[in-house]
Amino acid sequence: MSKQIASATLLALFASLSINAAEPAFERTEERVPCANYTDNKQPFFGDLHVHTSYSFDSYVSSQRNDPWDAYGYAKGEAITLSDADANQTVEAKIQRPLDFTAITDHGEFLGQIGMCTSDASKLGYWWPHCIMTRSENYYAQLIAMGWWADIGVADTSAVKEKSFACTLSDCDSSGKEFWNNIQQASEDHYDRTEECGFTTFVGYEYTDAPDFKNMHRVVIYRNENVTDMPITTYETGSYNFPKLWSDLREQCIDKDEGCDVMSIPHNSNLAGGLMFPDPKNQEEIDNRRFFEPLFELTQHKGASECRYDRLAGKGLGTTDELCDFEQIKADNLGMLGSVHGETQTDRADSVSIENFAPRNMIRNVLKDGLALEQANGENPFKIGFIGSTDSHSATPGSAEENNYVGHLGRRDSGYRNLQDHFGSNPGGLAVVWAEENSRDSLFNSMRNKETYATSGTRPIVRFFGGRDFTPAMCQSSSMVADAYAAGVPMGGDLSSADLKTEDGSKAPSFLVSALKDAGSPGNPGIDLQRTQIIKGWVDAEGTTHEKVYDIAGGPNSASVNPQTCAPVGQGYTDLCGVWTDPEFDQSQRAFYYVRVLENPSCRWSTLQCQAAGVNPFSKDCSAQAAEQTALAQEGSAFGDVYGSCCINPKDEPFYSPTIQERAWTSPIWYTPESDAKD
Amino acid sequence: MQLTTLAKRANTPLLHFLSLGLCLLILTAEPAEKSLLFVSQAQQQNLFEQWSSKYGQAPTTAQQKALLKKEIEDQLLFDQARQRELQNLPVVQARLKQLNKFLASGDQANTVNQPDLSLEFSDPLIRQYMINAMREMLITEALSERKRTRKAIISEPAIADYYQKNLKEFLRADRYQLNHIYVGGLNNDSRQRAQHLFQRVQQHPDAANLGDAFAEGSQLPLLTAKQLLRKLGGDIASMSPSLQLQQWSQPIASSYGYHLLYLVHKQNGTQLALEQVAKKIQQTLQYQLRDQLLVEQIEQLKSHYQIELETEPQPLVTTL
Numbered sequence: 001m002s003k004q005i006a007s008a009t010l011l012a013l014f015a016s017l018s019i020n021a022a023e024p025a026f027e028r029t030e031e032r033v034p035c036a037n038y039t040d041n042k043q044p045f046f047g048d049l050h051v052h053t054s055y056s057f058d059s060y061v062s063s064q065r066n067d068p069w070d071a072y073g074y075a076k077g078e079a080i081t082l083s084d085a086d087a088n089q090t091v092e093a094k095i096q097r098p099l100d101f102t103a104i105t106d107h108g109e110f111l112g113q114i115g116m117c118t119s120d121a122s123k124l125g126y127w128w129p130h131c132i133m134t135r136s137e138n139y140y141a142q143l144i145a146m147g148w149w150a151d152i153g154v155a156d157t158s159a160v161k162e163k164s165f166a167c168t169l170s171d172c173d174s175s176g177k178e179f180w181n182n183i184q185q186a187s188e189d190h191y192d193r194t195e196e197c198g199f200t201t202f203v204g205y206e207y208t209d210a211p212d213f214k215n216m217h218r219v220v221i222y223r224n225e226n227v228t229d230m231p232i233t234t235y236e237t238g239s240y241n242f243p244k245l246w247s248d249l250r251e252q253c254i255d256k257d258e259g260c261d262v263m264s265i266p267h268n269s270n271l272a273g274g275l276m277f278p279d280p281k282n283q284e285e286i287d288n289r290r291f292f293e294p295l296f297e298l299t300q301h302k303g304a305s306e307c308r309y310d311r312l313a314g315k316g317l318g319t320t321d322e323l324c325d326f327e328q329i330k331a332d333n334l335g336m337l338g339s340v341h342g343e344t345q346t347d348r349a350d351s352v353s354i355e356n357f358a359p360r361n362m363i364r365n366v367l368k369d370g371l372a373l374e375q376a377n378g379e380n381p382f383k384i385g386f387i388g389s390t391d392s393h394s395a396t397p398g399s400a401e402e403n404n405y406v407g408h409l410g411r412r413d414s415g416y417r418n419l420q421d422h423f424g425s426n427p428g429g430l431a432v433v434w435a436e437e438n439s440r441d442s443l444f445n446s447m448r449n450k451e452t453y454a455t456s457g458t459r460p461i462v463r464f465f466g467g468r469d470f471t472p473a474m475c476q477s478s479s480m481v482a483d484a485y486a487a488g489v490p491m492g493g494d495l496s497s498a499d500l501k502t503e504d505g506s507k508a509p510s511f512l513v514s515a516l517k518d519a520g521s522p523g524n525p526g527i528d529l530q531r532t533q534i535i536k537g538w539v540d541a542e543g544t545t546h547e548k549v550y551d552i553a554g555g556p557n558s559a560s561v562n563p564q565t566c567a568p569v570g571q572g573y574t575d576l577c578g579v580w581t582d583p584e585f586d587q588s589q590r591a592f593y594y595v596r597v598l599e600n601p602s603c604r605w606s607t608l609q610c611q612a613a614g615v616n617p618f619s620k621d622c623s624a625q626a627a628e629q630t631a632l633a634q635e636g637s638a639f640g641d642v643y644g645s646c647c648i649n650p651k652d653e654p655f656y657s658p659t660i661q662e663r664a665w666t667s668p669i670w671y672t673p674e675s676d677a678k679d
Numbered sequence: 680m681q682l683t684t685l686a687k688r689a690n691t692p693l694l695h696f697l698s699l700g701l702c703l704l705i706l707t708a709e710p711a712e713k714s715l716l717f718v719s720q721a722q723q724q725n726l727f728e729q730w731s732s733k734y735g736q737a738p739t740t741a742q743q744k745a746l747l748k749k750e751i752e753d754q755l756l757f758d759q760a761r762q763r764e765l766q767n768l769p770v771v772q773a774r775l776k777q778l779n780k781f782l783a784s785g786d787q788a789n790t791v792n793q794p795d796l797s798l799e800f801s802d803p804l805i806r807q808y809m810i811n812a813m814r815e816m817l818i819t820e821a822l823s824e825r826k827r828t829r830k831a832i833i834s835e836p837a838i839a840d841y842y843q844k845n846l847k848e849f850l851r852a853d854r855y856q857l858n859h860i861y862v863g864g865l866n867n868d869s870r871q872r873a874q875h876l877f878q879r880v881q882q883h884p885d886a887a888n889l890g891d892a893f894a895e896g897s898q899l900p901l902l903t904a905k906q907l908l909r910k911l912g913g914d915i916a917s918m919s920p921s922l923q924l925q926q927w928s929q930p931i932a933s934s935y936g937y938h939l940l941y942l943v944h945k946q947n948g949t950q951l952a953l954e955q956v957a958k959k960i961q962q963t964l965q966y967q968l969r970d971q972l973l974v975e976q977i978e979q980l981k982s983h984y985q986i987e988l989e990t991e992p993q994p995l996v997t998t999l
Contacts, residue, residue: 036854036946037900044895097909127769135770137804189962194955196851437900463894478860480892514894519912519934526912526934574935575863577892 025436026445029259030224035197035437041481042434042451044461045443047101048075048397049204049265049431050219050297050389055106055179056206057114057149059393061134061142062410063087066395068104068186075102075397076190076199082394082406085415086637087137093406097459097521099398099430100438103202104183105219108231109153111205112176113164119178125170139411143340155334157211159238180205180230188225197438205231207264211239213334213348214273216266218242219297219389220249223261223444228252240275246288263448265387267297269366270305271333274358277366277382279373286381294492295447296363296384298454298665299429300391301408302336303329306596306665307364310354310654317354318365321535321549323598326663327426327456328655332357337409339421341640351654367668368537368545371590374672375539385450385492385667386594388429388457400427400457402605402662403524416633416642419609423645424656427605430455432462432664434490450492450667453595458526458662461516464491464595466669468500470510475577484512491595492667497587497674508585509671513552514577515597515664527599527662528572531555534580538591552595553578559600561659563618566603566611587673594668598661607658610646617658622647713985716754718747720989726750751986752977753810756817759980760809768812771805778802814973821972833964841960842953849951852903855919856944859897860890860927863936873930873937880927880939891936901946915940 025040037043052059053071063083066074074080077098082091116123117131125131133145152162163172187201202221209216220231232252237244245264253260269276280286298305309316309324316324329336335348344350359365363384370382390400392408399405405427407413413422434451435442446452453462463481467488474480489495500507511534518526531554537547559570582593607617615625626643633642650657726746730738738746765771778798798805825832842849860880862873880886890897895910908916912934922928922942930937 037902037906039896039898039900041896041898043900121770127773129773132770132773137807189958194951461894475892477892478888478890478897481894481896514892516894516935519910521909521912574865575891575894577863577894 024442026441028441029226029261030440032193032439033195035439035442036195037197038437040436041485042436042446045100045200045433045435045438046398046459047099047103047200047431047433047443048389048392048400049103049105049202049221049387050206050267050300050391051075051102051104051395051397052106052206052391052393053104053395054118055111055114055183056393057107057110057134058146059106059395059410060114060118061146061149062393062412063089063137063142064394064410065089068106068183068395069189071104071395071397072102072186072190072199072201074395074399075099080395082396083411083414085411085417087139087411091406091414093394093396093399095396095398096401096404096524097398099199101200101202101433101443102397103204103219103221104186104397105204105206105221106179106183107154107208108205108220108233109161109208109235110149110164111179111231111233112172112174113167115175115179116166116170116172117164119175123170123175125164125166125168125172128164128166128169130164131166153234154208154210155213157239159241161235161238163235176230184225184227191440192438200438200440200443202440202444203227207231207233207237207242207245209234209237209239209242210334212273213271214275215268215271215334216240216242216275217268218245218264218266218293220245220262220264221444221447222253224259224440226253226258226260228260228262243281243285243288246292247284249292250288261444262292263294263444264292265295265297266293267300267389267391268302268305269296269363270303270308270329270361271331271336272358272361273333274360277360277369280381286379289381290383294383294385294450295387295452295667297389297391297431298363298386299327299388299456301425301428302334302391303327303424303426304429304456305361305363307362308354308357311650312652312654313354315354317357317362318359318368318545319547321547323549323596323661324362325655325657326660329424330655332361336424341638342420342642342644343640364535364537364547367592368539368547371537371539371592372543372545375543375590380590380670383450383670385447385452386454386665387431387433387447387452388454388665389431390428392428398430400429400455402427402457402603402660403608405605405609416613416638419606419613419645420638420640420642423606427457429457430459432459434463451490453491453664453666455664456660456662458518458599458664460518460526460529460597460599460664462532462595462597462664462666463512463514464666464669465489465512466493466495466509466593466671467512468502468507468509470512470579470581472579474512474579475514480512480514480577488512489669491669493669495669495671497672500587506587508582509593510579510581511552511593511595511669512577512579513595514575515553515595516575517573517599518662527568527602528559528574529554529576530557530559530572530598530600530661532576532578533596533598534593535596536582536591536593538586538589540589548584549596550580552576552580557600561601561603563616566608568600568602570600572600590673591671592668593671595664595666597664599663601659601661604658604660606646610643613643613646615643615646617646617648713983714758716751716758716984716986718750718754718988720991722750723747723988747988753806755977755980755984756810756813757806758984759817760813763813763816765809765812765816766805768808770808774802774805774808817976818969818973821976822969833961833968837964838957838960839953841964842956846950849956851949851951852905853920853948854901854903854946855907855922855942856901856946857899857907857919857922858887858941858943859893859899860887860939860941861893861897861936862930862938863891865932865936869936870930870932873939877927877929877939887941890939893935898943901944911935911938 054060079094116125117134133141187203191201192198204221207218232248253262304327307324330351331349332352335346338345370380374380407418432453433446435446465484465488513532517529520526532552534550553576630642862869904916904919913932928940
């Protein structure tokens with residue numbers, strides 16, 4: 001009886017703790033009602049922190065007309081209408097599962113110019129030819145306008161950026177201010193400040209520096225409604241100068257002491273030509289990078305940037321990990337976007353061999369180099385956690401669903417054009433944040449602490465903790481989460497040799513990895529898990545970096561897909577849990593550990609769309625089917641080979657496969673020897 | 680002025696003459712001829728074929744009606760746009776110049792300066808520009824008229840009325856705080872193990888610790904049934920309303936395995952107050968008002984037109 005009373009008391013205590021969380025574990029910087037579903041043990045919230053709307057030049061010029069309000073509506077489950085390949089606004093798009101949070105991040109560059117060109121016919125600048133062409137529904141006029149935008153701003157290499165002549169004719173600054181206000185207003189209108197906490201928005205924008213098409217873009221996310229007067233863009237910093245973005249953000253946001261807080265999240269280092277993560281030039285740059293850039297967008301529409309393995313060449317970029325062939329873009333710069341009627345328009349889109357591909361285009365190499373830099377100079381500038389996002393330019397946050405993918409670039413990848421011109425791209429990923437509640441402060445705080453992970457678009461749930469005394473029994477314990485928080489650090493955290501000390505000396509760190517498969521949605525079940533892995537990177541006494549991949553639970557299996565229907569064949573796991581102790585741990589060597597979770601194989605979006613068009617990539621008749629369907633498409637508005645890519649033989653391509661293994665990547669946990677530990 | 684003076688003036692021959700003339704004018708005046716909006720069989724067929732090629736199936740009767748209605752409205756708006764000379768919009772002129780330049784193929788430069796205005800009737804893009812501009816113009820005019828006559832655009836009573844009529848939309852759902860014992864896997868063994876744990880936990884509350892670890896922990900936050908469905912999948916959301924307070928449930932399947940649920944606390948749903956949702960309602964009503972004003976304007980304009988849909992020729996009936 002006494003046991004029953006004790007248990008009941010315990011349950012009641014837990015309940016009261018959960019419901020009446022008077023003092024949250026994070027600082028509240030805004031006025032709002034606390035969330036009803038607050039929990040100290042944190043919960044995973046799924047979101048998208050990289051989304052464009054008609055306020056972005058490249059979205060508008062692709063006949064995409066949904067604005068930030070519409071995009072937030074989409075994230076919450078409302079249907080929106082998109083352009084088809086012929087610029088008719090006829091395609092209905094609706095997410096299968098709403099998101100928990102979203103940031104609309106239109107390009108800061110040209111915000112005023114696009115505002116001028118698209119919103120007020122009474123202004124003279126509105127009628128400038130560049131603006132007229134931007135508004136045109138003619139495909140070729142749009143392509144020319146797109147080229148002009150790229151040339152005058154985002155892709156040129158000058159220190160001082162040119163504005164459209166429309167801004168000489170009329171006042172683009174006031175248009176920019178109006179659009180920036182609109183972005184904030186849309187964010188406010190859709191933010192659920194009630195205790196329901198149904199949906200969180202962040203004010204944000206994209207800093208768009210891509211000199212000579214080398215991508216150094218960053219999305220800038222503000223913690224709350226206190227934001228800079230205007231986005232800080234390349235018009236203020238010039239090219240090749242993202243450190244100035246940080247110093248300006250510090251000056252105009254952080255140091256103003258008006259409640260403003262902000263971070264910038266780099267993405268697509270795979271297309272940066274090696275420029276995204278250079279060695280820092282000075283201490284200020286190290287400090288700013290670590291403060292402003294705790295996260296990296298590891299996967300999105302324009303490819304994954306974890307690591308790279310070329311199947312045809314049989315070698316990787318500083319790795320032998322064959323699973324690094326996932327959603328790789330063949331080129332190493334933004335020229336990959338320049339395909340029209342199935343033909344690339346620039347040599348920049350050509351394949352880059354492993355030998356010529358910059359190692360720091362891939363984040364795993366960046367993390368390893370961070371350890372080496374720390375060993376050499378005393379500080380690691382690259383302590384970076386992971387998120388995924390879509391980078392949708394179709395106002396469709398979270399549209400990372402392979403079976404519900406309507407393209408991410410307006411008419412340019414709508415309908416058949418998606419397969420024809422954007423075959424190498426993908427629906428993108430999601431950002432997952434472990435937070436106490438779904439509010440701006442809670443999410444932002446966890447993002448700054450890197451308690452986040454990236455997914456390739458599905459929604460598995462992944463926990464990752466590191467500590468000293470973890471045992472396999474934790475996987476059978478109902479108090480696993482609370483125990484792991486009490487005895488260790490979660491993803492994004494740091495361990496030092498002091499944390500691993502025992503009375504007898506020092507222990508190797510142990511890691512708890514627990515994953516649940518994507519729960520799916522009614523009528524659309526999630527794919528089973530195949531395995532969980534830990535990727536370890538370390539630096540030896542000579543300053544040489546290494547990496548190794550360990551399977552933790554589950555393992556390779558024979559699961560596949562039905563070649564006719566794409567239905568999964570074979571079983572995997574609904575959940576996987578394991579505790580792993582590093583068998584090769586050397587307490588004197590800096591290291592990082594992160595988790596990769598792999599699902600069983602499923603059909604790639606392109607396979608699903610090819611099949612829907614009557615072309616089966618698995619069929620021996622694929623080429624004949626493609627020719628037949630291409631001829632039919634050409635009777636409409638299509639030119640060139642439309643469906644030929646459906647029949648690419650994976651044996652002839654270094655990265656493509658008609659099936660993929662969707663996956664998740666957690667932020668790393670770092671180990672630092674005690675005498676050097678700074679965190 | 681006195682009544683007698685008025686009566687004297689009304690009796691003048693000139694006034695009689697003018698009054699009679701006015702009456703005759705009214706009686707003999709012909710009603711203004713209505714413009715014709717005509718959708719031929721070929722146009723109708725074309726509309727339906729376009730639909731079929733886009734959606735891969737023939738339009739239903741309702742869809743056909745909607746297509747024809749839109750075509751008539753577009754014709755009407757285009758006609759109105761021409762009457763208001765919207766072909767002078769710079770965007771239309773720019774397009775005309777562009778087309779003429781293309782047609783002239785560079786050897787007749789003067790056509791660029793003197794655009795062929797007949798193109799405005801045939802170029803689909805120009806037509807669309809003018810229709811869109813006309814649509815916006817009608818809405819703007821209607822809104823201005825409302826402002827001029829001091830009619831509220833969206834009044835507070837209208838917001839309150841919408842709120843009252845759509846109370847369900849602003850209902851916060853019931854929320855459940857659950858603890859659970861989890862048994863991983865959806866196979867028979869897991870189900871049996873869960874069943875065994877259910878028996879055991881009835882007698883020994885400590886058995887709550889015997890389940891498997893769950894990545895989100897064994898105490899779930901306060902969640903609605905919809906949130907539970909998103910989090911766990913399976914049958915848990917549908918079972919939640921029937922859970923008994925502070926009692927363990929039978930095993931229930933989720934997307935991951937089996938769960939015994941313990942309802943710690945249930946928070947009943949609440950109605951959101953009007954002031955909490957007034958802004959959202961105002962936005963909704965504004966969109967509705969724009970749509971409504973456009974419909975009204977178009978309906979009003981339709982009375983100036985004669986609308987004809989060419990019907991299919993009836994088959995000839997012959998007798999031998």
